[in-house]
Amino acid sequence: GIQVEQSPPDLILQEGANSTLRCNFSDSVNNLQWFHQNPWGQLINLFYIPSGTKQNGRLSATTVATERYSLLYISSSQTTDSGVYFCAVPPRGGADGLTFGKGTHLIIQP
Amino acid sequence: SAVISQKPSRDICQRGTSLTIQCQVDSQVTMMFWYRQQPGQSLTLIATANQGSEATYESGFVIDKFPISRPNLTFSTLTVSNMSPEDSSIYLCSVTIQRTEAFFGQGTRLTVV
Numbered sequence A: 001g002i003q004v005e006q007s008p009p010d011l012i013l014q015e016g017a018n019s020t021l022r023c024n025f026s027d028s029v030n031n032l033q034w035f036h037q038n039p040w041g042q043l044i045n046l047f048y049i050p051s052g053t054k055q056n057g058r059l060s061a062t063t064v065a066t067e068r069y070s071l072l073y074i075s076s077s078q079t080t081d082s083g084v085y086f087c088a089v090p091p092r093g094g095a096d097g098l099t100f101g102k103g104t105h106l107i108i109q110p
Numbered sequence B: 001s002a003v004i005s006q007k008p009s010r011d012i013c014q015r016g017t018s019l020t021i022q023c024q025v026d027s028q029v030t031m032m033f034w035y036r037q038q039p040g041q042s043l044t045l046i047a048t049a050n051q052g053s054e055a056t057y058e059s060g061f062v063i064d065k066f067p068i069s070r071p072n073l074t075f076s077t078l079t080v081s082n083m084s085p086e087d088s089s090i091y092l093c094s095v096t097i098q099r100t101e102a103f104f105g106q107g108t109r110l111t112v113v
Helices: none
Strands: A002-007 A009-016 A019-024 A031-035 A041-046 A053-058 A059-064 A071-076 A084-090 A104-109 B004-005 B010-011 B020-023 B031-037 B043-050 B067-070 B074-079 B089-096 B102-104 B108-112
Touching: A002 A084, A002 B108, A019 A084, A019 A104, A031 A104, A031 B043, A041 A059, A071 A084, A071 B108, B020 B031, B020 B089, B031 B074, B043 B067, B043 B074, B074 B089
Parallel strands: A009 A104, B010 B108
Antiparallel strands: A002 A019, A019 A071, A031 A041, A031 A084, A053 A059, A059 A071, A084 A104, B004 B020, B020 B074, B031 B043, B031 B089, B067 B074, B089 B102, B089 B108
């Protein structure tokens, strides 16, 4: 099946800093999503971004499907940004459901 | 988008027993998905629940351990059977809208003692 690798696995930053999270995938995909899992376990949709660039407030994401990677940018980090960030893609071809990367654990210190 | 309600939100169960988790969606959807998240790990797809047919299980998951029901287009249940401490995980229900963006319920945090 498709492989999804996220980097870095852990990231500790001071409030106000910017960060870039990366997601590499091993095969072509028609769907890619970024999620934020907060400390209470809730999985929050950030972006549905099979290709191109999207922005939502301090967050933006870019997917370059031809090169099989996606980037999530967080600017002016806040403590509430802490948690685990996952990217996910379909497990195989156009099959439904998602294969998740192992996530980036982000800690924002005040 | 979709609003997904899961029950229970958490439970502590004795080993050897079974727990049924309910998932209710606020709109009709063709497919519903069940995931497991073991402590400190990522999410893993357990199965796809189709209305009117048997669920499709991913490698490593079997129907005897994780029976699934899908009686209509807005509801599904996942049962974790004959539980052991290794089944302690968060179980999440998900739907995909028009086969594009996926949405998740708040999860069921299961502890087996």
